[in-house]
Amino acid sequence: MNRKNFKGSIVILSCFVALGLFFLVFSFWNDTKYNQPLSEYLESQEQVIAYEIEENDNDGYNIEIELEYHPYLNRTIMDVEEEIKTILDDKKNELVFKYDEKNxxxxxxxxxxxxxxxxxxxxxxxxxxxxxxxxxxxxxxxxxxxxxxxxxxxxxxxxxxxxxxxxxxxxxxxxxxxxxxx
Structure with missing residues (x-):
């Protein structure tokens, strides 16, 4: 391998390492700023049985929340929606409530x-x-x-x-x- 090819390989490898580090830092920041507070909030809610958070293509999240039946779920739904808006700022989120065992x-x-x-x-x-x-x-x-x-x-x-x-x-x-x- 000649010296020119060796330098070119090092430059390309350095770019991949830098890009990898950038994505790692971004992922950590995203998790700390959005996912962690959102997960902590949802886990603290009595009516929330389970939830799933996934990133979507619109620079936001798809959030699926399973709720336990309660006569006044309207208050729970409105509180959860408001808190998600607060935590996730202006991101484009799709919120889905799963909550029935219908017959x-x-x-x-x-x-x-x-x-x-x-x-x-x-x-x-x-x-x-x-x-x-x-x-x-x-x-x-x-x-x-x-x-x-x-x-x-x-x-x-x-x-x-x-x-x-x-x-x-x-x-x-x-x-x-x-x-x-x-």
């Missing part, structure tokens, strides 16, 4: 009311919605149901019977109605 009765009950929910969300006639839903859901023998108005474009439906529970987030801003964005 046929719950699916049928949701199907029976979903048109009313969408109409109320579009028109803002929530008191009429509640009256209609009360009448419809009487026949489904549910232990508990609630509809929370999170914002003018977001509703959270919670239903529970002896065999399971269903929670559904109706959100105009997300790809799937059972997801939220942070």
């Amino acid at each position: 046929q009765n719950l699916q049928n009950a949701f199907y029976d009311i979903h048109f009313i929910l969408y109409e109320a969300k579009e028109r803002g006639n929530y008191s009429e919605m509640q009256d209609e839903i009360d009448k419809i859901l009487e026949s489904h023998e549910l232990n508990h149901y609630q509809i929370h108005i999170l914002t003018d474009q977001r509703l959270l439906v919670q239903m529970e019977d002896d065999d399971g529970y269903l929670l559904y987030l109706l959100d105009n801003n997300s790809k799937d109605s059972n997801q939220g964005s942070a």
Whole structure:
């Protein structure tokens, strides 16, 4: 090997080492600034059963959170969304809440009311919605149901019977109605 090729090899090797060190430092910084605080927060939440955090292609994170049923999950969802916004700054994140163990009765009950929910969300006639839903859901023998108005474009439906529970987030801003964005 001549001296010119040897110098060229050292320059190329040095560039790869520098690039590797840069990615290592960036990864450590990213983990310390975002992943660690987010993981600590989610682990401290009572209703959070499990979660998964992955980087996405939009310089943000895909965060999947599994929640335990609680009659007032609306407060938990809003708190988690707000804290994620605080921790992750202006990153483009996709937040997905997983939270149901639905059965046929719950699916049928949701199907029976979903048109009313969408109409109320579009028109803002929530008191009429509640009256209609009360009448419809009487026949489904549910232990508990609630509809929370999170914002003018977001509703959270919670239903529970002896065999399971269903929670559904109706959100105009997300790809799937059972997801939220942070």
